[in-house]
Amino acid sequence: MKKRFYNIAIVGLGNIGSYLFNFLNKNKINISNKNINNFKIIYVSAKNKNKKRKINIKKNQWVKNFKTIIKDKKVDIIVELIGGSEGAAKSLVFGALKSKKHVVTANKALISKYGDQLSKIAEKNKVNLEFEAAVCGGVPIIRSIKEGLIANKINRIYGIFNGTSNYVLSSMDQNKTSFNTTINKAIKLGYAESNPSSDINGEDVASKVKILSCLSFNSFINKNIHVEGIKDIDEEDISNANKLGYKIKLMGFSEILDNKIFQRVHPTLVDKSSYIAGVNGVLNAVIVDGKPVGKNIIQGEGAGPSATTSALVSDISSIMRGNIKFPFAISNTRRKKYSSGKITDLFFSSYIRLNVKDRYGVLADITKIFSNNKVSIKRVLQSPQKNKKNSSIVIITHRSKDNYIQKTLKTLVKKSYIIKRPKLLRIEND
Numbered sequence: 381m382k383k384r385f386y387n388i389a390i391v392g393l394g395n396i397g398s399y400l401f402n403f404l405n406k407n408k409i410n411i412s413n414k415n416i417n418n419f420k421i422i423y424v425s426a427k428n429k430n431k432k433r434k435i436n437i438k439k440n441q442w443v444k445n446f447k448t449i450i451k452d453k454k455v456d457i458i459v460e461l462i463g464g465s466e467g468a469a470k471s472l473v474f475g476a477l478k479s480k481k482h483v484v485t486a487n488k489a490l491i492s493k494y495g496d497q498l499s500k501i502a503e504k505n506k507v508n509l510e511f512e513a514a515v516c517g518g519v520p521i522i523r524s525i526k527e528g529l530i531a532n533k534i535n536r537i538y539g540i541f542n543g544t545s546n547y548v549l550s551s552m553d554q555n556k557t558s559f560n561t562t563i564n565k566a567i568k569l570g571y572a573e574s575n576p577s578s579d580i581n582g583e584d585v586a587s588k589v590k591i592l593s594c595l596s597f598n599s600f601i602n603k604n605i606h607v608e609g610i611k612d613i614d615e616e617d618i619s620n621a622n623k624l625g626y627k628i629k630l631m632g633f634s635e636i637l638d639n640k641i642f643q644r645v646h647p648t649l650v651d652k653s654s655y656i657a658g659v660n661g662v663l664n665a666v667i668v669d670g671k672p673v674g675k676n677i678i679q680g681e682g683a684g685p686s687a688t689t690s691a692l693v694s695d696i697s698s699i700m701r702g703n704i705k706f707p708f709a710i711s712n713t714r715r716k717k718y719s720s721g722k723i724t725d726l727f728f729s730s731y732i733r734l735n736v737k738d739r740y741g742v743l744a745d746i747t748k749i750f751s752n753n754k755v756s757i758k759r760v761l762q763s764p765q766k767n768k769k770n771s772s773i774v775i776i777t778h779r780s781k782d783n784y785i786q787k788t789l790k791t792l793v794k795k796s797y798i799i800k801r802p803k804l805l806r807i808e809n810d
């Protein structure tokens with residue numbers, strides 16, 4: 381069979397782009413053998429030509445303005461590694477698909493915002509839009525849903541989708557350190573970016589949940605999602621969780637219930653003996669619950685140049701094998717629009733931490749408020765604080781409607797004996 385050459389252009393030569401460039405050059409023969417066809421990196425581009433990079437760019441490979449690449453007839457595949465949902469990345473990806481180029485991107489912000497529009501252009505122009513690297517780095521979850529798990533009706537997808545927050549929570553637990561000390565250490569070790577806000581506030585996980593929902597439920601992007609991050613988790617919560625037999629994880633969930641889509645991201649208490657409790661450090665784990673397969677778990681490195689390159693090469697290879705797939709698994713003409721469900725309609729067992737003035741009758745009043753709001757208490761953990769004037773009360777509830785829990789907290793917060801805003805963490809019993 382005659383081999384065909386795919387001409388690749390890489391735009392963005394930062395952490396990921398530079399690593400991919402070197403990897404493709406070093407593993408050319410191996411990758412070509414596995415895909416029958418050959419490839420060549422014909423162009424690269426980034427913002428600043430004079431920046432020192434650990435890559436060896438050949439003469440005529442550097443292109444000053446990526447718009448030239450979009451128009452160049454020789455280019456087959458454009459790899460976008462700039463990042464961000466707007467600006468250069470947006471204009472490059474829209475432009476490339478409109479010019480009938482295959483696109484590979486690691487950009488979750490762009491795909492979770494403009495994925496529907498982009499996939500319509502890709503489908504119309506019969507080119508690939510591949511984004512395996514945008515969700516959980518080296519964990520091959522997108523290709524698994526599209527190909528390996530194609531037979532299944534997925535009803536729930538959930539797990540740990542952010543390595544930085546997982547590193548912070550597991551390190552706080554193992555080393556008994558504060559949130560601030562741990563995040564600073566994560567930045568020093570390169571496990572967190574210098575501005576880790578989107579990892580910590582849950583936004584990064586939210587983008588991934590929105591993309592996974594589309595693939596799992598054959599739906600359009602649903603922007604309604606409940607998002608809570610981990611910045612309020614402190615050493616006392618970690619210690620309480622341990623005493624009660626739990627670990628705290630930042631988790632993303634998406635599920636279809638009564639024909640509505642429920643998407644949420646929040647710190648979650650999981651049983652110490654559960655699979656997810658043992659996923660520590662920068663690891664990610666995605667659990668897919670479908671029929672007929674049952675529960676499937678894929679775990680691996682969620683970020684970093686090497687894991688992300690693994691996913692990017694899988695996307696490039698898919699294109700080189702002539703595997704033109706719908707970006708979101710099925711044709712846009714068949715994707716569905718679900719209405720959104722609210723977290724307040726879901727049922728959870730919950731962890732509620734109250735800091736109260738230690739005085740007579742407080743606990744009795746608290747239990748009455750829970751009962752008035754139809755929330756039944758399963759366990760109470762009370763620890764007087766050093767000065768003995770205050771006390772920390774942790775309540776574990778039986779499964780209750782989230783709305784009832786919220787109402788309970790609203791009543792409690794008005795009480796004069798409550799010192800700090802009550803803290804709510806949901807428990808995952810699965």
Ligand SMILES: NC(=O)c1ccc[n+]([C@@H]2O[C@H](COP(=O)([O-])OP(=O)(O)OC[C@H]3O[C@@H](n4cnc5c(N)ncnc54)[C@H](OP(=O)(O)O)[C@@H]3O)[C@@H](O)[C@H]2O)c1
Nearest residue numbers: 392393394395396426427428461462463468486487683684
């Ligand atoms: N880092 C990770 O672990 C990871 C994991 C999964 C996915 N991703 C995704 O991968 C993408 C790249 O991330 P990264 O960590 O490699 O980012 P990065 O190190 O900040 O690199 C960004 C690159 O984009 C270039 N760039 C910026 N503006 C540009 C413009 N107007 N025109 C052309 N090039 C421009 C920069 O050029 P200069 O070099 O000249 O400044 C730089 O080379 C992002 O979408 C990110 O979300 C990253």
